[in-house]
Amino acid sequence: MPDAARPPTxxxxxxxVARVAGVSRATxxxxxxxxxSVDQNIRQAVExxxxxxxxxPNLAARSLVTRRANAVALVLPDGDDxxxxxxxxxxxxGVLGALSATSTHLVLVKIGPGGRERIVADLRGGxxxxxxxxxTNHNDPLARxxxxxxxxxxxxxxxxxxxxxxxxxxxxATGCALAAGHLVALGRNRIATITGRLDTPAxxxxxxxxxxxxxxxxxxxxxxxxxxxxxxxRSAMHRLLAEHPDIDAVFIASDLMAHGALPVLRRHGRAxxxxxxxxxxxxxxxxxxxxxxxxxxxxxVEDMAAELTRQLLRHINDPAAPRNTVIFEPTLxxxxxxxxxxxxxxxVDVANGGLLDQSGG
Amino acid sequence: MPDAARPPTxxxxxxxVARVAGVSRATxxxxxxxxxSVDQNIRQAVExxxxxxxxxPNLAARSLVTRRANAVALVLPDGDDxxxxxxxxxxxxGVLGALSATSTHLVLVKIGPGGRERIVADLRGGxxxxxxxxxTNHNDPLARxxxxxxxxxxxxxxxxxxxxxxxxxxxxATGCALAAGHLVALGRNRIATITGRLDTPAxxxxxxxxxxxxxxxxxxxxxxxxxxxxxxxRSAMHRLLAEHPDIDAVFIASDLMAHGALPVLRRHGRAxxxxxxxxxxxxxxxxxxxxxxxxxxxxxVEDMAAELTRQLLRHINDPAAPRNTVIFEPTLxxxxxxxxxxxxxxxVDVANGGLLDQSGG
DNA sequence: TTGTAGGCGTTATCAG
DNA sequence: CTGATAACGCCTACAA
Numbered sequence: 001m002p003d004a005a006r007p008p009t010x011x012x013x014x015x016x017v018a019r020v021a022g023v024s025r026a027t028x029x030x031x032x033x034x035x036x037s038v039d040q041n042i043r044q045a046v047e048x049x050x051x052x053x054x055x056x057p058n059l060a061a062r063s064l065v066t067r068r069a070n071a072v073a074l075v076l077p078d079g080d081d082x083x084x085x086x087x088x089x090x091x092x093x094g095v096l097g098a099l100s101a102t103s104t105h106l107v108l109v110k111i112g113p114g115g116r117e118r119i120v121a122d123l124r125g126g127x128x129x130x131x132x133x134x135x136t137n138h139n140d141p142l143a144r145x146x147x148x149x150x151x152x153x154x155x156x157x158x159x160x161x162x163x164x165x166x167x168x169x170x171x172x173a174t175g176c177a178l179a180a181g182h183l184v185a186l187g188r189n190r191i192a193t194i195t196g197r198l199d200t201p202a203x204x205x206x207x208x209x210x211x212x213x214x215x216x217x218x219x220x221x222x223x224x225x226x227x228x229x230x231x232x233x234r235s236a237m238h239r240l241l242a243e244h245p246d247i248d249a250v251f252i253a254s255d256l257m258a259h260g261a262l263p264v265l266r267r268h269g270r271a272x273x274x275x276x277x278x279x280x281x282x283x284x285x286x287x288x289x290x291x292x293x294x295x296x297x298x299x300x301v302e303d304m305a306a307e308l309t310r311q312l313l314r315h316i317n318d319p320a321a322p323r324n325t326v327i328f329e330p331t332l333x334x335x336x337x338x339x340x341x342x343x344x345x346x347x348v349d350v351a352n353g354g355l356l357d358q359s360g361g
Numbered sequence: 362m363p364d365a366a367r368p369p370t371x372x373x374x375x376x377x378v379a380r381v382a383g384v385s386r387a388t389x390x391x392x393x394x395x396x397x398s399v400d401q402n403i404r405q406a407v408e409x410x411x412x413x414x415x416x417x418p419n420l421a422a423r424s425l426v427t428r429r430a431n432a433v434a435l436v437l438p439d440g441d442d443x444x445x446x447x448x449x450x451x452x453x454x455g456v457l458g459a460l461s462a463t464s465t466h467l468v469l470v471k472i473g474p475g476g477r478e479r480i481v482a483d484l485r486g487g488x489x490x491x492x493x494x495x496x497t498n499h500n501d502p503l504a505r506x507x508x509x510x511x512x513x514x515x516x517x518x519x520x521x522x523x524x525x526x527x528x529x530x531x532x533x534a535t536g537c538a539l540a541a542g543h544l545v546a547l548g549r550n551r552i553a554t555i556t557g558r559l560d561t562p563a564x565x566x567x568x569x570x571x572x573x574x575x576x577x578x579x580x581x582x583x584x585x586x587x588x589x590x591x592x593x594x595r596s597a598m599h600r601l602l603a604e605h606p607d608i609d610a611v612f613i614a615s616d617l618m619a620h621g622a623l624p625v626l627r628r629h630g631r632a633x634x635x636x637x638x639x640x641x642x643x644x645x646x647x648x649x650x651x652x653x654x655x656x657x658x659x660x661x662v663e664d665m666a667a668e669l670t671r672q673l674l675r676h677i678n679d680p681a682a683p684r685n686t687v688i689f690e691p692t693l694x695x696x697x698x699x700x701x702x703x704x705x706x707x708x709v710d711v712a713n714g715g716l717l718d719q720s721g722g
Numbered sequence: 723t724t725g726t727a728g729g730c731g732t733t734a735t736c737a738g
Numbered sequence: 739c740t741g742a743t744a745a746c747g748c749c750t751a752c753a754a
Contacts, residue, residue, distance in 0.1 A: 013731055024741045029733065037739060059488040060430070061731035063421035064746050071432075071468070083453045084646050089444035096471055103479070105468045105488070107432070110457055118464070127420040127466070230650070263652065285445050289591070291624065291652070374747055385725045390749060398723060422747035425730050 012055045021049035032057060063126065071105035072312060073119060073131040075142070078111050081229075082135075085256060086284040087301065091134055091156070094305025102313070104129075116142050123151045129316045132156070132308060138199045152315035154308050158201045158325075166315065168308045168326045172202065175297040175330035176209030179251045179279045182295070182332060184217045186277055188249035191219055194236040194261060196228045196253040203228070206253045206281065222247070226257045230286075233257025237264040248276055249338070255280040255287040255296055262290050262337070277338040292336035304328050373416045382410035393418060424487065432466035433673060434480060434492045436503070439472050442590075443496075446617060447645040448662065452495055452517070455666025463674070465490075477503050484512045490677045493517070493669060499560045513676035515669050519562045519686075527676065529669045529687045533563065536658040536691035537570030540612045540640045543656070543693060545578045547638055549610035552580055555597045555622060557589045557614040564589070567614045567642065583608070587618050591647075594618025598625040609637055610699070616641040616648040616657055623651050623698070638699035653697035665689050 014025045014032075021028065023042060030038050031046040032055075038046075049055075063069055074095055076082055099106055107128065109119060119142070122128040130152030136142055138160055146153040147165050155167040183191055193210050196203030211221050222244050226236040233252060240247065241264070252258040258280035262272060270276045272292055280287055283298035307326055314321050334340055375386045375393075382389065384403060391399050392407040393416075399407075410416075424430055435456055437443055460467055468489065470480060480503070483489040491513030497503055499521055507514040508526050516528035544552055554571055557564030572582050583605050587597040594613060601608065602625070613619040619641035623633060631637045633653055641648055644659035668687055675682050695701055 011731095014733095015731080025732085026734085026741060026743095027739090030740090033733085039739065042740085056482055056485040058425070058731050059483070059486040060421050060424035061746090062733075064419070064425055064731080064748090065733045067746085069421070071466075074469075080454070081450070081646075083450035084447050085450075086445050089442070089446075089449070092444045092469065093441070096469065100471075100473055105432075105483075106470075107466045108435075108453065108457065108469050109467075110461075112461055121417060122420070122466075124417040125420040259650065285442075289620065372747095375749095376747080386748080387725060387750080388723090391724090394749085400723065403724085419747050422730090423749075425732090425747080426749045428730085 012053045013058070014055075017046065017049045017053050017055045020053055021046045067126060069105075069127050069129050070103055071107055071128055072099075072309075072316075073107045073109045073122070073128050075109050075111060075119065075131050075133050075136055077135050077137050077140075078115070082110070086286055087254075087256070087282060088134075090284065090301040091305045094302035095132065095309045097302065098306035098309035098313075104313070111136060111140070111142070116145070120145070120149070123149075130154075130312045132312055135200075138197070138201075150319070152312055152319070154312045154315070156305075156308060158205075160199075160201055164323050166311050166324045168304045168311070168328065169201075170299045170304070170330050171327050172205035173209040173213070175281065175299075176206055176251075177213040178330065178332040179281075179297055180210055180213035180217060180219075182334070182338060183249045183251065183277055183279060184214070184219060186249070186273075186338065188277055189219065190244070190247045191249045191251070192222045192224070192240055192244060192247045193251045194224050194226045194233060194240065194253060194257055196226060196257070198225055200228075203253060210251050226253065228254050228257060230256045230260035233260030234264055237261035241265075241268050241270075249278070250276060251279050251281075253281050255282040255284045255290070255294060258294055258296075258337075259286040259290050262292075262294075273336065273338050279338050283333050287333070287335070290337065295335045295338035296333050298331045298333045300328055300330075373414045374419070375416075378407065378410045378414050378416045381414055382407045428487060430466075430488050430490050431464055432468055432489055433460075433670075433677075434468045434470045434483070434489050436470050436472060436480065436492050436494050436497055438496050438498050438501075439476070443471070447647055448615075448617070448643060449495075451645065451662040452666045455663035456493065456670045458663065459667035459670035459674075465674070472497060472501070472503070477506070481506070481510070484510075491515075491673045493673055496561075499558070499562075511680070513673055513680070515673045515676070517666075517669060519566075521560075521562055525684050527672050527685045529665045529672070529689065530562075531660045531665070531689050531691050533566035534570040534574075536642065536660075537567055537612075538574040539691065539693040540642075540658055541571055541574035541578060541580075543695070543699060544610045544612065544638055544640060545575070545580060547610070547634075547699065549638055550580065551605070551608045552610045552612070553583045553585070553601055553605055553608045554612045555585050555587045555594060555601065555614060555618055557587060557618070559586055561589075564614060571612050587614065589615050589618060591617045591621035594621030595625055598622035602626075602629050602631075610639070611637060612640050612642075614642050616643040616645045616651070616655060619655055619657075619698075620647040620651050623653075623655075634697065634699050640699050644694050648694070648696070651698065656696045656699035657694050659692045659694045661689055661691075 014028050018025045018028045028046050031043050132154055133143055134156040143155055143159060143165055155165050158167060158169050159165055195207045198204055214221050224236045224240045226232040252261055258278060265272055265276055272278055280294045280296035283296045287294040287296045311324055375389050379386045379389045389407050392404050457467060493515055494504055495517040504516055504520060504526055516526050519528060519530050520526055556568045559565055575582050585597045585601045587593040613622055619639060626633055626637055633639055641655045641657035644657045648655040648657045672685055
């Protein structure tokens with residue numbers, strides 16, 4: 001028999017282990033699943049039989065009877081470069097971290113054509129126990145569809161329109177207030193913002209939050225709409241400088257956009273922060289590698305993703321569990337693009353503003 | 362019955378569809394699986410029954426009998442920020458693209474403590490059909506272990522030590538020759554390199570490849586070791602400038618390291634490319650957002666990842682299929698960090714050097 | 723072309 | 739505490 005034709009490993013079933021150990025299948029099953037009520041001697045005999053036979057449970061068979069796939073999906077929008085956004089790396093890290101304590105698989109899904117149907121089929125077909133929805137496009141019917149069918153689903157960020165679904169979010173209002181307060185404390189008066197997509201909850205909340213925070217400080221605001229991408233930050237900054245050349249501060253709704261916008265400021269002869277102070281949002285890796293490094297509102301993305309994952313597991317384990325919302329408090333991370341003192345040029349990187357503790361769960 | 366306690370959807374089995382359609386389970390199964398030999402009228406009746414009942418196949422049951430999980434793992438090293446590397450985003454995009462034509466799930470796995478055992482268990486337990494290994498740490502026994510057990514496995518990049526395993530790689534020698542030729546054509550003579558981890562195949566191949574390419578052009582080389590991370594690029598450039606302040610060109614073994622290194626050059630008063638020309642490797646998103654934009658050796662990462670995925674599917678579908686190696690030819694993407702002419706300041710972004718066509722598959 | 727019947731490997735119920 | 743025995747839902751010879 002040629003080497004290449006030999007199957008990976010011979011298949012060993014409960015039946016076989018039972019025979020070797022001289023007990024019944026049921027008993028072996030109990031040992032495998034750690035059921036307490038098994039005689040010590042028998043347990044040991046079974047364990048020996050398991051190692052000598054090299055037994056490995058067949059997960060499909062188990063899945064068939066337990067009705068658990070032990071797998072959840074992380075559902076992303078279909079964009080071509082979403083996976084290049086450092087934000088997703090942090091989300092993945094958080095989700096994988098929360099899952100690593102379990103034996104639950106993480107299945108990565110981008111919603112392409114027919115993607116929605118496939119997710120529903122997998123959920124109904126018992127191949128997926130639940131889904132984590134991250135930035136599936138605004139007004140995507142998926143969230144509503146899945147919650148209506150009562151599948152375990154959780155959402156990153158508040159739903160576009162009010163709807164009973166478990167989700168986590170950062171307190172956008174607090175974050176915006178931190179940014180506004182910081183810029184005003186720096187003595188800036190002609191303040192602008194580059195928004196995210198205004199048809200997304202985060203985009204909308206950060207605009208209205210920042211505007212009302214400024215208003216309560218007696219300042220007005222001009223805004224230009226971006227789309228949360230680096231390129232959109234670049235072009236939005238171009239427009240902003242053309243329309244409002246006299247600004248002295250900008251709040252940019254994501255670090256990635258800020259990363260695209262900063263070179264534009266430089267090229268237009270604006271020194272940062274001397275002429276224009278800049279504050280971003282996220283504290284993604286992009287913030288650290290901006291020039292100058294970016295003052296930004298930190299979202300504890302990994303923690304939020306981990307919490308979201310735990311919420312999903314809760315819904316899977318208890319289908320009747322109530323829906324839940326967990327809001328995390330952001331902090332301000334002060335770096336050189338909008339330093340503490342007006343004339344500071346220190347390169348100190350305050351990793352955590354400490355103005356607010358994160359709370360959640 | 363309270364809404365919250367109602368199960369998502371009532372369970373419908375083949376049995377039930379069969380009853381509704383007035384045929385046997387077997388016939389329904391044939392229709393579901395698209396077997397040709399079914400009478401048109403009966404087929405239609407069955408299809409009608411399927412829609413009226415809302416039947417959805419139970420994948421666990423199917424998996425149990427077909428011995429197929431329809432899921433493969435993408436195995437990553439355990440590092441904390443691997444998911445933040447833009448390289449992985451490209452790999453994911455390629456893999457998902459190749460898988461989107463099938464109904465195969467992509468399971469994301471980071472090798473933490475006990476991770477190896479879990480993968481083996483999933484493979485043996487029929488929960489995973491195969492695995493794609495990407496940058497699992499040098500000398501990780503996993504590749505050898507899985508191939509020895511004859512599980513379907515494929516590898517990104519050549520194995521550290523020769524071993525029969527299907528893999529894809531970029532032609533590192535060609536890529537290095539492109540970089541060396543370009544720098545020499547620019548009239549540079551004091552050429553240095555910042556290497557990747559020299560205990561990885563890519564790190565080693567890019568050092569030896571670049572050195573021998575330079576040697577054949579009559580140039581010598583000084584080198585400093587990095588570790589493929591942005592931070593390592595930064596510190597390596599510091600060391601390089603301290604030890605060899607007179608260099609006029611640097612070949613950096615990854616764009617991410619180059620992204621960390623460029624600001625160091627600037628801070629040390631070296632103009633790029635006037636004083637020091639820089640060439641990177643990968644053509645990742647980092648290359649475009651460097652200042653100045655980076656001339657780099659482009660790896661067709663998405664294509665390579667897609668091909669690697671297809672190879673895995675081939676091994677899954679035919680356990681006796683021979684192992685395979687697919688080498689992709691890189692191209693040189695010329696940007697401002699090492700432009701075409703010595704004095705050029707054009708901002709043209711030559712997206713594809715066109716010196717070599719990619720070939721593969 | 724269709725139906726019958728057996729089996730895939732577990733878990734779970736219920737006697738003993 | 740242990741052992742039969744019956745599902746779980748599907749595929750697939752084999753027979754009709």
